[in-house]
Amino acid sequence: MERSDYAVWRHRDLRVFYRPELDGGGSTIAGPFVQFVRRRATRTYRVAYEWCAGPAFIGFTLLAEGVCDQLCLSDVNPAAGDCLARTVDANGFSGRVSWYTGDNLDALPGDARFDLVVANPPNFSALNPRHPRYELYRDDLRPNDPDWRLHRGFYAGIGAHLRAGAVLHISEVEPHRDRVFIPRSEAEPYDVRPRPAIDDFVDMIAAGGLRYVDSVPYFAGADGAELFVMTSRSPS
Numbered sequence: 543m544e545r546s547d548y549a550v551w552r553h554r555d556l557r558v559f560y561r562p563e564l565d566g567g568g569s570t571i572a573g574p575f576v577q578f579v580r581r582r583a584t585r586t587y588r589v590a591y592e593w594c595a596g597p598a599f600i601g602f603t604l605l606a607e608g609v610c611d612q613l614c615l616s617d618v619n620p621a622a623g624d625c626l627a628r629t630v631d632a633n634g635f636s637g638r639v640s641w642y643t644g645d646n647l648d649a650l651p652g653d654a655r656f657d658l659v660v661a662n663p664p665n666f667s668a669l670n671p672r673h674p675r676y677e678l679y680r681d682d683l684r685p686n687d688p689d690w691r692l693h694r695g696f697y698a699g700i701g702a703h704l705r706a707g708a709v710l711h712i713s714e715v716e717p718h719r720d721r722v723f724i725p726r727s728e729a730e731p732y733d734v735r736p737r738p739a740i741d742d743f744v745d746m747i748a749a750g751g752l753r754y755v756d757s758v759p760y761f762a763g764a765d766g767a768e769l770f771v772m773t774s775r776s777p778s
């Protein structure tokens with residue numbers, strides 16, 4: 543693929559290279575998400591990690607805005623790697639960014655340690671076969687986390703990679719609902735959860751030895767879905 547085949551997302555002087563099929567909404571939410579992280583930050587974070595990073599719109603914005611000194615990224619999709627390399631090059635981030643390809647936290651070196659974790663992970667646990675968008679997204683890596691397998695593995699394992707008092711900010715879609723309607727006017731739910739996602743997440747956070755802090759709305763999607771940042775912390 544030629545350089546011209548990459549799309550470029552801009553945030554002030556930052557240029558993030560991506561392909562549309564790798565954008566899981568990060569190009570839309572990175573601005574408000576990072577604003578939220580900045581409002582909550584009481585210090586510059588030494589190392590930030592973006593889980594399920596894709597092209598890393600969020601992570602690179604954190605780095606460009608000086609919210610963190612170093613950035614670590616991972617995703618299961620190897621196609622993201624080319625985009626990340628170009629973004630590092632184009633913005634002079636060499637030596638400040640590391641990235642890994644693989645399933646969930648297995649991608650990370652065992653000795654990786656973070657002060658801040660952010661993510662816009664797959665947000666839906668059971669896509670409804672009767673929803674009009676089902677065929678389009680059933681095999682897409684971006685929305686799907688069947689039975690929250692990925693979230694469960696993340697909260698079970700991330701504690702081993704956290705420094706004391708580390709902060710986790712994870713973007714979730716309508717976590718307080720068991721049915722998510724996209725768009726709101728659609729009669730069939732898009733995601734059919736056995737219970738409100740937040741109940742599962744809070745259990746996972748506690749089981750992982752972390753402390754749940756809160757869940758705060760930060761962005762209203764064009765299709766009517768409300769996005770929340772779910773915050774938790776490692777013990778100080």
Ligand SMILES: C[S@@+](CC[C@H](N)C(=O)[O-])C[C@H]1O[C@@H](n2cnc3c(N)ncnc32)[C@H](O)[C@@H]1O
Pocket residue numbers: 564565566567568569594595596597598599600616617618619644645646647661662663664665683684685692
């Ligand atoms: C909603 S998209 C978000 C992508 C990007 N962070 C953004 O904001 O646009 C979710 C991402 O999770 C990744 N993903 C899905 N399953 C995964 C797994 N088992 N391990 C690691 N990453 C995974 C997908 O490849 C995709 O990049």
